[in-house]
Amino acid sequence: MEKLDRVEAIDKDRVAHxxxxxxxxxxxxxxxQFAGExxxxxGHLNKLAELDLDxxxxxxxxxxxxxxxxxxAARPGLPTAExxxxxxxxxxxxxxxxxxx
Amino acid sequence: xxxxxxxxxxAALAAGETTSREVTEKYLAAIESLxxxxxxxxxxxxxxxxxxxxxxxxxxxxxxxxxxxxGVPIAIKDNICTRGVKTTCASKMLEEFRPPYNATxxxxxxxxxxxxxxxxxxxxxxxxxxxxxxxxxxxxxxxNPNFVPGGSSGGSAVAVAAGMAxxxxxxxxxxxxxxxxxxxxxxxxxxxxxxxxxxxxxxxASSLDQIGPLSVDxxxxxxxxxxxxxxxxxxxxxxxxxxxxxxxxxVGAKALDGLKVARPVEFFETEGIDPEVSAxxxxxxxxxxxxxxxxxxxKMPHAEEYSVSTYYVLATAEASSxxxxxDGAHYGYREPGTQNIVEMFSKTRxxxxxxxxxxxxxxxxxxxxxxxxxxxxxxAAKARTLIQKDYAEALEKADVIFAPTAPSPAFKFGDKxxxxxxxxxxxxxxxxxxxxxxxxxxxxxxxxxxxxxxxxQLFGGAFQESKLLASAHGLEEAxxxxxxxxxxxxxx
Numbered sequence: 081m082e083k084l085d086r087v088e089a090i091d092k093d094r095v096a097h098x099x100x101x102x103x104x105x106x107x108x109x110x111x112x113q114f115a116g117e118x119x120x121x122x123g124h125l126n127k128l129a130e131l132d133l134d135x136x137x138x139x140x141x142x143x144x145x146x147x148x149x150x151x152x153a154a155r156p157g158l159p160t161a162e163x164x165x166x167x168x169x170x171x172x173x174x175x176x177x178x179x180x181x
Numbered sequence: 182x183x184x185x186x187x188x189x190x191x192a193a194l195a196a197g198e199t200t201s202r203e204v205t206e207k208y209l210a211a212i213e214s215l216x217x218x219x220x221x222x223x224x225x226x227x228x229x230x231x232x233x234x235x236x237x238x239x240x241x242x243x244x245x246x247x248x249x250x251x252g253v254p255i256a257i258k259d260n261i262c263t264r265g266v267k268t269t270c271a272s273k274m275l276e277e278f279r280p281p282y283n284a285t286x287x288x289x290x291x292x293x294x295x296x297x298x299x300x301x302x303x304x305x306x307x308x309x310x311x312x313x314x315x316x317x318x319x320x321x322x323x324x325n326p327n328f329v330p331g332g333s334s335g336g337s338a339v340a341v342a343a344g345m346a347x348x349x350x351x352x353x354x355x356x357x358x359x360x361x362x363x364x365x366x367x368x369x370x371x372x373x374x375x376x377x378x379x380x381x382x383x384x385x386a387s388s389l390d391q392i393g394p395l396s397v398d399x400x401x402x403x404x405x406x407x408x409x410x411x412x413x414x415x416x417x418x419x420x421x422x423x424x425x426x427x428x429x430x431x432v433g434a435k436a437l438d439g440l441k442v443a444r445p446v447e448f449f450e451t452e453g454i455d456p457e458v459s460a461x462x463x464x465x466x467x468x469x470x471x472x473x474x475x476x477x478x479x480k481m482p483h484a485e486e487y488s489v490s491t492y493y494v495l496a497t498a499e500a501s502s503x504x505x506x507x508d509g510a511h512y513g514y515r516e517p518g519t520q521n522i523v524e525m526f527s528k529t530r531x532x533x534x535x536x537x538x539x540x541x542x543x544x545x546x547x548x549x550x551x552x553x554x555x556x557x558x559x560x561a562a563k564a565r566t567l568i569q570k571d572y573a574e575a576l577e578k579a580d581v582i583f584a585p586t587a588p589s590p591a592f593k594f595g596d597k598x599x600x601x602x603x604x605x606x607x608x609x610x611x612x613x614x615x616x617x618x619x620x621x622x623x624x625x626x627x628x629x630x631x632x633x634x635x636x637x638q639l640f641g642g643a644f645q646e647s648k649l650l651a652s653a654h655g656l657e658e659a660x661x662x663x664x665x666x667x668x669x670x671x672x673x
Contacts, residue, residue: 084552095543102501102546103508104539105527114543120602121544127490128560131483131567138562139569141388142618143375143420143643150414162281166512177510180522 086126090118183664184397187347188404190253194241201234201241201252205296208254212298212345220320221339223259224267225299230254233296240294250408251294256346258337259300260307261392262381263287266297270383271315272305274507274514274533284381285416286350286392286409293408298346302336305535306504307357307385309333310607313598314537322364323667324633328591331361337395338365342667348396348405352382354389355492356586356611359623362395363586363636366625366665368653369395370402373643374618375420377406378413386499387418389492389615398663399624399654403427406646422644430647436655438473442466443579445571446478447485448610455589461627461635462585465656469583472659477579481571484613487564489605492612494548494561501545507533540601565616572617572640581652582640585610586623590633610638620646622653625662 087094095115099106106114160173169176193199209227216222237252246252257263260270262280264287269275283291290297304314312319312335320335322328323343330339334351338361341349351358353371362369370393377392384390394405410424444466449459466476509515509529516528534542548557575582587610597604614621621640628634639656641649657663 082552083555086556087547087553090547094547098543098547098550101550102539102542103505103523103526103530104534104542105524105531106539107531110536110539114540117540117601118544118547120600121493121540121605122547124602124605125490125494125548125557125561127487128494128557128564131487131560131564133560133563133567136563136566138559139565140562141374141418142565142569142616143373143418145375145418145420148417158281165281166278168509168513168515175511178519178521178525 086129087122090115090122184344184666185347186397186664187250187253187401190347191250194252195249201237201296202231204252205230205234205254205298208298208346211343215343215345218321218326219323219339219343220318221301221336221343221345222256222299223269223271223302223317223336226266226297230296230298237294237296247292247294252296254296254298254346255290256298256301256337256340256349257287258303258334258349258351260303260352260383261287261350262383263297263300266300268300268383270306271303271317272534272538273316276316276514278513280381282381285378285413287381289409301340301349304333304335305538306383307333307352307354308500308537308541310356310360310604311592311597312336313594314535316535319594322591324366324591328593328633329364331364331591333357334395335361338362338367338369341365341395341397342367344666348394348401350392350409351395352390352392353615354385355496355615356608358393358395359611359621359638360587360608363623364591364634366634366667367395367397368399368402368622368624369393370406370622371614371620372406372410372646373620375418376620376644376646377409378411378416378419380413380415384503386496387503388499389496391615399622399650399657400428400431402622403431403650420644425647427647427650430651431654432651434472434655434658436651437469437659440469440474440581440652440655441579442469442474442476443479443575443582444476445481445484445575445582445584447481448584451485451588451609453588454585457629458585458587458589458635462637465626465637465660466583468659469656472655479575479578481575483564483567484571485609488568488613488616489609491561491564491568491616493544493605494557495565495616497541497545498549498558499545501542501549504538504542509533537601568613569617572619576642580648584638584640586636586638587611590629590631590635614640619643620649622649624653624657625665626660627662
């Protein structure tokens with residue numbers, strides 16, 4: 081897809097597309113509402129375009145850490161019954177979900 | 182009239198003046214009488230707390246206390262996992278969720294003998310500044326129940342300010358400990374990123390989230406930080422920097438003598454800042470000066486102006502990824518009657534999440550999409566570097582930074598819910614600290630004419646909690662207004 085330098089308005093088509101990516105089954109009213117609200121929020125986010133950022137590195141974590149290791153020692157995992165205790169549906173010690181394919 | 186501090190309770194227990202059972206009963210009675218109005222607790226653990234209190238009293242009788250705090254109660258934000266006890270995140274999605282394990286901070290509280298009174302209210306998944314986004318309805322400000330308590334750790338703040346717990350744990354991703362502490366007239370500490378383990382904290386924005394104490398004064402905040410701080414091999418982002426005896430750093434008002442305090446000019450020139458907040462801040466700065474501190478004006482050109490735009494790109498991006506796990510498959514809510522897996526995911530998430538959580542997932546998905554990633558996510562991650570540089574440079578010129586906590590005292594219910602951007606802009610003074618990763622604290626500095634508390638923040642460098650807490654304690658002592666109980670509750 082073509083890269084955009086900024087988005088001025090989040091129209092209903094874009095809301096519907098993002099909702100699909102987000103796996104959110106929104107109603108038509110929600111799509112309409114989010115289009116207006118997110119347009120306003122993105123209008124503020126566009127402030128970022130004011131900054132000269134060409135030579136600035138990205139920060140993903142404030143306190144940098146690398147190569148974090150812990151001893152490779154075995155420890156007990158969650159017993160099946162406890163892992164399944166919160167399951168909405170289960171069968172034969174497995175999580176049960178509707179048809180996948 | 183003042184509230185009981187946790188250390189007062191610990192001293193009374195040690196002196197044999199009271200028992201943990203008696204103390205716990207008093208707090209449970211306060212919860213019973215006040216919670217119907219203030220809605221601080223989602224889950225109250227009356228039976229469990231009394232049983233734990235009796236066990237603590239038993240240990241004390243035989244001289245086997247687990248720590249000096251053994252038997253002191255506490256409230257815990259409902260996004261911190263408690264084994265077998267509902268941890269709902271104030272969401273329909275996790276309404277019935279009982280974690281099979283304890284967060285590391287909960288393990289540490291138990292190891293010190295603290296008594297869990299219950300789980301307290303918040304904005305759904307910690308997304309909000311007023312608790313108005315809670316699935317179980319908002320908490321109310323004990324100073325005036327027509328006003329919000331702040332958020333997202335609103336229940337944690339209300340519980341302490343109203344005497345329904347001596348102290349509490351909250352979480353702070355963009356001000357969620359400091360802003361409600363300020364609105365409720367108490368102290369709230371956001372430790373340095375990595376100082377406290379996030380294991381068992383339900384993730385919102387993993388590079389920003391941090392657990393911390395809310396308390397009636399700075400000494401209690403330092404005491405609770407001593408309990409929860411430290412490295413944890415279950416959280417690879419927790420720091421192995423040694424912890425300190427934070428309470429030992431507190432020396433009263435003399436900490437201000439010779440202290441260099443940075444005053445970031447942009448924070449005080451913010452459009453729309455309430456004149457009463459500005460005046461209270463200037464008075465606090467003058468108090469510090471009178472006690473021997475030097476005030477240095479510094480420029481932090483990005484930390485104020487670009488904090489909202491940077492934060493709401495990065496935090497929502499991380500949230501959209503973290504909240505992808507709520508799909509109805511393994512735990513949490515599932516929409517009944519769906520025919521295939523994608524329909525199950527989409528309808529479960531549509532029914533299980535409230536409007537603000539959906540908005541942030543949508544925004545985060547938008548800024549991470551291929552065509553907009555460069556324009557938003559990449560730019561925000563670079564702007565974060567500039568914000569962090571603002572903090573580092575200010576702290577080269579000073580020991581701590583002083584700033585307001587919020588542009589106004591607590592606002593009224595409904596004032597900011599119609600327009601999400603207005604709510605986001607109310608976080609303008611707290612967001613940048615999380616982006617920088619440093620530590621900060623909010624403490625009461627005065628009251629508005631309407632009788633609502635006003636708070637201010639001090640920021641310190643990475644892992645400089647001792648210096649931060651000593652400075653805050655100095656200011657608290659010099660102002661002499663810590664631990665004032667809400668007049669509306671004085672009779673309770």
